[in-house]
Amino acid sequence: MDLTTENILLIGSLLLLISIIVGKTSYKFGIPTLLLFLVIGMLAGSDGIIGINFDDPKLAQFIGVVSLNFILFSGGLDTSWTSIKPILKEGLALSTIGVLLTALTLGVFVWYVTDFTIYESLLLGSIVSSTDAAAVFSILRSKNLSLRENLRPTLELESGSNDPMAYVLTIAFLTLVVNQDQSVASVIPMFFLQMILGGIAGFGFGKLSKLIINNIKLGFDGLYPVLAIALMFITFSATDFIGGNGFLAIYICAVYLGNQDLIHKSNILKMFDGLAWLMQIVLFLTLGLLVFPSQIIPYMGIGMLISLFLIVIARPVSVFISLMFFKMKLRRKLYISWVGLSGAVPIVFATYPLLAGIEKASIIFNIVFFISVTSILIQGTTLSLFAKWLNVALPEEDKKINEIDQLILNLPKSSLKEFEISSTCTVAGKRIVDINFPKSAFIVMIKRGNEYIRPGGSTLIKENDILMVIADHQDDFTDVNHCLTNAHY
Numbered sequence: 292m293d294l295t296t297e298n299i300l301l302i303g304s305l306l307l308l309i310s311i312i313v314g315k316t317s318y319k320f321g322i323p324t325l326l327l328f329l330v331i332g333m334l335a336g337s338d339g340i341i342g343i344n345f346d347d348p349k350l351a352q353f354i355g356v357v358s359l360n361f362i363l364f365s366g367g368l369d370t371s372w373t374s375i376k377p378i379l380k381e382g383l384a385l386s387t388i389g390v391l392l393t394a395l396t397l398g399v400f401v402w403y404v405t406d407f408t409i410y411e412s413l414l415l416g417s418i419v420s421s422t423d424a425a426a427v428f429s430i431l432r433s434k435n436l437s438l439r440e441n442l443r444p445t446l447e448l449e450s451g452s453n454d455p456m457a458y459v460l461t462i463a464f465l466t467l468v469v470n471q472d473q474s475v476a477s478v479i480p481m482f483f484l485q486m487i488l489g490g491i492a493g494f495g496f497g498k499l500s501k502l503i504i505n506n507i508k509l510g511f512d513g514l515y516p517v518l519a520i521a522l523m524f525i526t527f528s529a530t531d532f533i534g535g536n537g538f539l540a541i542y543i544c545a546v547y548l549g550n551q552d553l554i555h556k557s558n559i560l561k562m563f564d565g566l567a568w569l570m571q572i573v574l575f576l577t578l579g580l581l582v583f584p585s586q587i588i589p590y591m592g593i594g595m596l597i598s599l600f601l602i603v604i605a606r607p608v609s610v611f612i613s614l615m616f617f618k619m620k621l622r623r624k625l626y627i628s629w630v631g632l633s634g635a636v637p638i639v640f641a642t643y644p645l646l647a648g649i650e651k652a653s654i655i656f657n658i659v660f661f662i663s664v665t666s667i668l669i670q671g672t673t674l675s676l677f678a679k680w681l682n683v684a685l686p687e688e689d690k691k692i693n694e695i696d697q698l699i700l701n702l703p704k705s706s707l708k709e710f711e712i713s714s715t716c717t718v719a720g721k722r723i724v725d726i727n728f729p730k731s732a733f734i735v736m737i738k739r740g741n742e743y744i745r746p747g748g749s750t751l752i753k754e755n756d757i758l759m760v761i762a763d764h765q766d767d768f769t770d771v772n773h774c775l776t777n778a779h780y
Contacts, residue, residue: 302343306335310572326667328572329635332579345580348645354577355639358570359454360541364523365567366451367545368560374444382448384613385627386421389449390456392609393601393631394420400600405593407651410471414464415655418641419601419662421457422450423634439683442623446630451546454636455539459485461640468649488535493543496526500544501551505724505748512747515555516562519548552724554748571635578638578660587657594661601662602669606631622681629677633666708768712756716775724748729770732762 310328335341345351375382398416402409438446463478500522509515523541530540553559587594607628614624641659644652678684712719718726723734723746737744738757744750752758760771 302335302341306331306576307569307572310576326664326671328575329579329664329667332576333582333584334579335576336580336582336584338584343580345577348581348642351577351581352639352642352646355574355635355642358574359538359636359639360523360527361563361566361570362574363451363454363538363542364545365563366447367542368549368563370447370451370546370549371444372546372550374441375448378441378445378448381614381617381619382445382452384617385445385449385610386453387456389609389613390420390453391460392612393605394457394460396605396608397597397601400605401597404596408468410464410467411649411651411655414461414468414644415597415658416605417457417460417464418655418659419633419637420460421453421636422446422630423454423632423636423663438626438678442626442683446627449627450632451542452539455486455489455536455542457636458538458640459536461643465643465647465649468644469647484534485536486539488533489530489537489539490543492530492533492535493526493540494547496522496529496540497544497547500526500548501553504548504553505722508749512555512558516559519559519563552727552748554724556748574635574639578635581642582638582657582660586653587661590654590657591661594658595665597658598662598665598669601633602629602631602666622683626677626681626683629670630674631666632670633663635663637663707759707761708771710758710760710771710775712752712754712758712775714754716754718752718775719754721752722748723750723752726752726774728774729762729767731764731767732760732771734758735761 310331335343336345394413394416396416397419398409398413400412401407401415402412405412407415459482463482466478466481467473467475500519503522504515504518507518509518523544526544527537527541531537549560607625610628610631611624614627637659638656641656644655675684728734734746736759737746737750737752738759739753739755758775760768762768762771
């Protein structure tokens with residue numbers, strides 16, 4: 292069956308519906324949802340039951356890049372700075388040194404057990420060197436897995452920030468495969484340029500995006516999430532245009548925005564959470580359609596060997612070396628080693644050799660696809676089990692809800708208090724979004740004379756207003772009073 296303008300929406304919506312329904316019940320059997328999406332795509336593809344003819348790596352790559360934009364941006368928005376600050380160095384070590392060591396270790400092994408050249412082997416190692424953000428975010432959150440000692444922030448920070456490193460390594464070694472007369476030293480300047488420009492651009496666009504969101508008056512609340520999408524794509528494409536790493540830029544931009552006071556922030560977070568799930572489904576369905584299972588079968592043996600080496604040796608070695616200078620318990624390192632999930636990102640990166648037309652591109656793609664499937668199947672289904680074995684999972688009664696989840700879920704507070712805005716209050720004449728209101732409290736209503744106003748981020752606080760504030764605890768009202776008057780009780 293060929294995809295046409297007339298049937299693409301029908302087929303696409305049916306596949307989406309099937310994926311959602313199947314995904315809802317998949318965890319009853321311990322099967323990761325993302326793997327189900329991939330399998331549904333394969334069953335609908337050329338070698339599958341429906342027989343949809345889809346063999347367009349360029350389109351698949353475009354869909355992959357767009358999907359990764361949403362997935363990384365959503366992951367960045369959900370990243371709490373207070374959670375990652377204590378483990379920032381560990382997370383960055385894993386996402387840089389760890390990725391590099393994984394690529395090198397696996398690349399040398401592939402070179403030893405196959406007839407690939409050293410650069411082709413290192414290219415394959417680079418493609419599967421990162422921990423896939425889509426897989427980690429979705430599996431940890433759908434399983435509602437709470438971990439001890441900042442483990443979850445460490446894993447989410449690593450998975451959200453290591454794709455840029457894997458991307459740069461993939462492009463670098465692909466360049467060396469295509470231009471065999473070049474040396475490794477020739478791609479080092481490109482590596483540093485990509486990372487430095489990506490980091491600077493991400494922070495710069497984050498500050499600019501906050502300024503635009505909080506100061507532009509759109510008139511319709513629903514346009515603010517759309518504005519955020521536009522700013523996300525501008526950040527990625529502009530950074531890529533100047534030679535920086537767009538994936539790194541959008542992640543840093545999103546982390547910055549997620550920890551700032553924004554107008555209609557809860558709406559933006561909810562929309563991106565839904566879009567991230569949609570993009571994950573679309574991405575895995577697309578990659579499932581792209582692959583030909585009959586072409587993978589000849590490489591299952593070598594694929595399983597490489598996959599096991601990655602899971603059992605390359606990933607643990609890179610984790611232990613990356614974290615050797617940090618005080619961390621053995622069980623934490625072992626669990627981090629196990630959560631080295633490959634997923635859709637390596638498959639997307641594997642389309643770059645296909646489009647470059649290198650000799651072993653199809654072999655690399657099929658091996659990478661097999662590695663991703665086995666990684667999700669083996670590691671994704673055992674995350675909870677390993678957490679219990681290593682005693683790194685929190686008991687159900689000790690699970691905590693972070694600030695981002697509280698904002699998205701609009702959880703009720705336990706205490707209510709009124710604050711009158713007098714002439715001595717420093718917030719009179721300012722918007723709510725600009726006063727740095729405590730995260731542990733919400734302004735639920737403003738009484739202005741005989742009028743009751745439902746507040747938003749752009750609401751202007753005026754003298755003689757009475758703010759009705761709810762908070763988690765009575766002690767939180769001290770922070771509220773300090774914010775409003777710039778003085779303690």
